[in-house]
Amino acid sequence: MHYPGRTFSAPLIRRLPEYHAFCESLANQGQRTVSSTAIAEHCNIDSIVVRKDLENIGAKGRPKIGFIAAELIDAIHEYMGWGMLDELIIAGCGSLGSALISYSGFSRRGFKIIAGFDVDQDVIGTKINDVEVFSLTKLSNIVQRLHVEIGIIAVPPEAAQKVADSMIDGGIRGIWNFSPCALNVPRSVIVQQEDLMSSLVILQKSMKPQQINSNTAKEIQL
Amino acid sequence: MHYPGRTFSAPLIRRLPEYHAFCESLANQGQRTVSSTAIAEHCNIDSIVVRKDLENIGAKGRPKIGFIAAELIDAIHEYMGWGMLDELIIAGCGSLGSALISYSGFSRRGFKIIAGFDVDQDVIGTKINDVEVFSLTKLSNIVQRLHVEIGIIAVPPEAAQKVADSMIDGGIRGIWNFSPCALNVPRSVIVQQEDLMSSLVILQKSMKPQQINSNTAKEIQL
DNA sequence: TAGATTGTTAATCGATTAACAATC
DNA sequence: TAGATTGTTAATCGATTAACAATC
Numbered sequence: 325m326h327y328p329g330r331t332f333s334a335p336l337i338r339r340l341p342e343y344h345a346f347c348e349s350l351a352n353q354g355q356r357t358v359s360s361t362a363i364a365e366h367c368n369i370d371s372i373v374v375r376k377d378l379e380n381i382g383a384k385g386r387p388k389i390g391f392i393a394a395e396l397i398d399a400i401h402e403y404m405g406w407g408m409l410d411e412l413i414i415a416g417c418g419s420l421g422s423a424l425i426s427y428s429g430f431s432r433r434g435f436k437i438i439a440g441f442d443v444d445q446d447v448i449g450t451k452i453n454d455v456e457v458f459s460l461t462k463l464s465n466i467v468q469r470l471h472v473e474i475g476i477i478a479v480p481p482e483a484a485q486k487v488a489d490s491m492i493d494g495g496i497r498g499i500w501n502f503s504p505c506a507l508n509v510p511r512s513v514i515v516q517q518e519d520l521m522s523s524l525v526i527l528q529k530s531m532k533p534q535q536i537n538s539n540t541a542k543e544i545q546l
Numbered sequence: 547m548h549y550p551g552r553t554f555s556a557p558l559i560r561r562l563p564e565y566h567a568f569c570e571s572l573a574n575q576g577q578r579t580v581s582s583t584a585i586a587e588h589c590n591i592d593s594i595v596v597r598k599d600l601e602n603i604g605a606k607g608r609p610k611i612g613f614i615a616a617e618l619i620d621a622i623h624e625y626m627g628w629g630m631l632d633e634l635i636i637a638g639c640g641s642l643g644s645a646l647i648s649y650s651g652f653s654r655r656g657f658k659i660i661a662g663f664d665v666d667q668d669v670i671g672t673k674i675n676d677v678e679v680f681s682l683t684k685l686s687n688i689v690q691r692l693h694v695e696i697g698i699i700a701v702p703p704e705a706a707q708k709v710a711d712s713m714i715d716g717g718i719r720g721i722w723n724f725s726p727c728a729l730n731v732p733r734s735v736i737v738q739q740e741d742l743m744s745s746l747v748i749l750q751k752s753m754k755p756q757q758i759n760s761n762t763a764k765e766i767q768l
Numbered sequence: 769t770a771g772a773t774t775g776t777t778a779a780t781c782g783a784t785t786a787a788c789a790a791t792c
Numbered sequence: 793t794a795g796a797t798t799g800t801t802a803a804t805c806g807a808t809t810a811a812c813a814a815t816c
């Protein structure tokens with residue numbers, strides 16, 4: 325089934341917050357309107373991209389004037405779903421897990437981590453940034469009782485599959501996986517892979533396009 | 547300039563580590579060869595994707611037999627550039643910065659964080675996981691002396707632009723930005739944006755396609 | 769009016785998917 | 793040989809880019 329006009333795509337979701345931040349800063353400076361060209365310039369992208377994106381989320385502008393900043397802010401806010409509260413749990417409360425629990429961005433955007441889970445007896449029972457840490461053995465049960473739908477995995481790769489299984493047992497439908505490994509899940513469960521290592525390699529490769537190309541050329545002539 | 551055959555694309559870079567891990571586990575079990583279909587099944591993707599990817603990195607297989615696991619492991623290792631050491635510095639040693647410094651995956655793949663920077667006097671002078679933390683005012687100077695090319699930004703968004711500026715002053719050519727804000731940099735500098743918030747929203751949206759679609763349909767008929 | 773900016777339709781580009789021939 | 797698997801060429805799909813008409 326395909327609905328034209330209003331699409332949901334990852335690149336779009338990644339650009340919208342930048343527009344939002346820019347519009348907010350303009351609005352705070354007392355500016356009422358904002359043009360797609362101004363947004364584009366600030367974000368270092370083409371204005372056509374901005375116009376297409378705004379079309380996709382249903383924002384309406386006026387020729388010569390642009391978009392009403394306040395309207396745009398609201399439209400992005402609503403499209404991103406920042407209005408409604410969503411509750412998460414996290415498995416793995418090591419350094420990365422703790423950092424995620426303490427990350428202030430989540431609460432600002434309607435996400436709330438309501439429980440942490442770990443195997444370390446020293447951590448279980450403590451609170452990290454007001455979030456209580458339970459034993460991993462209780463995960464499935466607590467998830468079920470609290471009807472949580474999204475779980476974060478921040479455990480070592482060896483333990484990730486088992487954690488995923490108990491999350492799914494408890495009724496989790498979406499997994500945000502920081503562990504660098506493929507998870508085996510039923511088709512109804514969505515996995516969002518967050519591979520930090522790969523992001524770093526992509527940056528590294530982007531910095532040396534000529535080197536990649538010369539290798540390429542060499543290989544081809546063989 | 548376009549070199550066909552061997553391309554560099556982000557999706558490819560994100561898939562290769564999964565193939566690598568799978569091949570390694572097979573090799574450890576004493577298996578000598580691996581087929582694209584086996585990799586595909588393990589990673590929950592289509593075997594055509596795997597074959598295209600392996601073609602892109604220059605791996606050669608044999609019909610009916612498949613690929614030699616050890617060769618594939620080496621080919622991916624080399625293509626990912628995991629062989630050579632690359633040094634990084636990080637600005638911002640709060641909870642996220644500390645987690646990144648302590649992340650074991652980096653050293654396993656040839657990345658080494660050699661210095662941290664912060665404004666907090668209580669943190670400056672301490673060591674996190676053997677990495678010394680300096681004052682942010684020294685960043686540009688130290689980067690220049692050590693010829694570091696990649697910098698990580700894990701400071702609050704308000705401070706990010708200023709940090710980026712001093713990184714670039716010092717000669718940094720690639721910035722891995724965990725701060726949810728657009729950076730203004732010269733064209734020669736590459737920015738890899740790591741917006742955790744957006745990743746989470748993408749997961750959330752992927753979980754509710756029907757809801758998105760019904761909104762879409764409603765909007766269109768208006 | 770003139771010019772700037774939106775909005776829409778078409779073209780391009782790259783990645784994914786499909787089809788099928790080659791080959792061990 | 794027969795069947796499985798690679799490798800290659802073409803088709804599809806979606807996102808980006810371009811061109812230009814509409815309009816304030």
